[in-house]
Amino acid sequence: xxxxxxxxxxxxxxxxxxxxxxxxxxxxxxxxxxxxxxxxxxxxxxxxxxxxxxxxxxxxxxxxxxxxxxxxxxxxxxxxxxxxxxxxxxxxxxxxxxxxxxxxxxxxxxxxxxxxxxxxxxxxxxxxxxxxxxxxxxxxxxxxxxxxxxxxxxxxxxxxxxxxxxxxxxxxxxxxxxxxxxxxxxxxxxxxxxxxxxxxxxxxxxxxxxxxxxxxxxxxxxxxxxxxxxxxxxxxxxxxx
Amino acid sequence: xxxxxxxxxxxxxxxxxxxxxxxxxxxxxxxxxxxxxxxxxxxxxxxxxxxxxxxxxxxxxxxxxxxxxxxxxxxxxxxxxxxxxxxxxxxxxxxxxxxxxxxxxxxxxxxxxxxxxxxxxxxxxxxxxxxxxxxxxxxxxxxxxxxxxxxxxxxxxxxxxxxxxxxxxxxxxxxxxxxxxxxxxxxxxxxxxxxxxxxxxxxxxxxxxxxxxxxxxxxxxxxxxxxxxxxxxxxxxxxxxxxxxx
Numbered sequence: 271x272x273x274x275x276x277x278x279x280x281x282x283x284x285x286x287x288x289x290x291x292x293x294x295x296x297x298x299x300x301x302x303x304x305x306x307x308x309x310x311x312x313x314x315x316x317x318x319x320x321x322x323x324x325x326x327x328x329x330x331x332x333x334x335x336x337x338x339x340x341x342x343x344x345x346x347x348x349x350x351x352x353x354x355x356x357x358x359x360x361x362x363x364x365x366x367x368x369x370x371x372x373x374x375x376x377x378x379x380x381x382x383x384x385x386x387x388x389x390x391x392x393x394x395x396x397x398x399x400x401x402x403x404x405x406x407x408x409x410x411x412x413x414x415x416x417x418x419x420x421x422x423x424x425x426x427x428x429x430x431x432x433x434x435x436x437x438x439x440x441x442x443x444x445x446x447x448x449x450x451x452x453x454x455x456x457x458x459x460x461x462x463x464x465x466x467x468x469x470x471x472x473x474x475x476x477x478x479x480x481x482x483x484x485x486x487x488x489x490x491x492x493x494x495x496x497x498x499x500x501x502x503x504x505x506x507x508x509x510x511x
Numbered sequence: 512x513x514x515x516x517x518x519x520x521x522x523x524x525x526x527x528x529x530x531x532x533x534x535x536x537x538x539x540x541x542x543x544x545x546x547x548x549x550x551x552x553x554x555x556x557x558x559x560x561x562x563x564x565x566x567x568x569x570x571x572x573x574x575x576x577x578x579x580x581x582x583x584x585x586x587x588x589x590x591x592x593x594x595x596x597x598x599x600x601x602x603x604x605x606x607x608x609x610x611x612x613x614x615x616x617x618x619x620x621x622x623x624x625x626x627x628x629x630x631x632x633x634x635x636x637x638x639x640x641x642x643x644x645x646x647x648x649x650x651x652x653x654x655x656x657x658x659x660x661x662x663x664x665x666x667x668x669x670x671x672x673x674x675x676x677x678x679x680x681x682x683x684x685x686x687x688x689x690x691x692x693x694x695x696x697x698x699x700x701x702x703x704x705x706x707x708x709x710x711x712x713x714x715x716x717x718x719x720x721x722x723x724x725x726x727x728x729x730x731x732x733x734x735x736x737x738x739x740x741x742x743x744x745x746x747x748x749x750x751x752x753x754x755x756x757x
Contacts, residue, residue, distance in 0.1 A: 372669060
């Protein structure tokens with residue numbers, strides 16, 4: 271699969287208040303880009319603009335795929351909240367996209383995807399019967415079922431405990447490989463583990479940060495990743511000061 | 512079990528107060544009969560009460576079923592169409608300013624003395640609570656779910672059917688629970704206006720013959736039926752909400 275990249279150029283404001291200034295962001299196709307920054311700099315707004323969800327912000331500029339084809343129908347979104355429908359079981363939630371588009375749900379593929387995220391034994395449980403980590407696995411399975419070239423991640427693992435989070439990072443990195451991933455996160459450790467490209471978003475705009483060497487996911491005790499994490503944190507603290 | 516004990520305890524307490532009033536104030540039995548007299552009447556008049564209950568309960572069930580369907584469909588229609596909302600919602604709210612009971616004589620005039628004016632009255636009285644509870648719930652779908660659906664490329668009708676309606680079913684269930692309690696009120700009022708069957712009719716008949724014990728017995732029977740209807744609707748809603756879907 272040759273996933274297209276993204277090109278985002280422009281500025282956003284709500285009324286007279288700037289959300290983010292002019293920026294020019296290229297997300298490499300088939301790679302994992304982490305957008306790191308303090309709260310309130312418009313990271314999530316940027317992601318929602320790419321997803322075509324923002325109806326409040328006026329965006330002056332353009333968001334295009336590098337293959338020049340329209341973005342609609344080629345995106346999947348995974349948010350901090352798992353957004354599982356409580357009345358559907360795990361399989362039903364995984365098949366939600368197909369049902370919403372009126373396609374025949376592919377149960378066999380759903381079973382495969384659920385097995386890959388480690389939920390083969392939980393296919394008929396309701397979200398209420400699952401742990402936070404398992405619920406986020408269902409959300410990942412649902413995202414994979416969508417089979418879209420571009421995946422937008424809005425802090426999907428930030429509500430999980432440290433151990434579960436690191437497992438989910440490994441799993442997502444493995445299963446989303448080959449796709450274009452744009453991930454918003456506040457967590458320097460996450461960016462250092464997962465980013466092929468790391469960008470810091472601040473009031474002043476975007477600045478690149480050299481990612482640690484070695485392909486993601488980098489081990490939790492990888493010295494280069496830990497060093498990058500520390501450097502990123504220092505950088506964020508300086509930017510806030 | 513604890514619940515059942517509480518219900519029995521509460522009933523016994525009410526009976527004790529009733530008996531205490533009868534014993535202490537000693538009103539004539541054509542004003543306030545004692546619990547024991549009423550219990551005896553309930554037993555001796557069971558055939559008569561049973562016969563009339565069949566009519567009243569059929570009217571209640573039909574009214575509930577029709578009102579639930581019509582109310583649910585209206586709520587979906589309103590939630591799906593901003594135009595329908597703009598045109599109909601003020602009218603619906605305003606219509607609530609009319610006490611529905613004033614329509615009972617008109618319904619009897621139009622539809623005669625059979626079960627239909629009662630069914631329609633029950634329908635009218637529950638229509639608004641059902642519609643409004645379900646509509647409010649339909650308008651409160653978490654926006655994050657709607658966003659997800661949009662990114663997935665969902666069609667509007669399918670968002671309604673797959674997300675908004677299932678998410679709003681608890682709201683519909685609250686409306687139906689209210690309806691279960693309101694429906695008998697509509698039926699009884701309508702029976703008072705004109706009927707030859709039904710518990711409302713029996714109450715008026717008993718009043719005409721100064722059979723106060725029969726009035727009380729009928730009232731108690733009606734209350735028990737209403738509670739049973741509520742319990743049945745409540746149970747049905749719970750089962751339905753818990754039913755697994757894939």
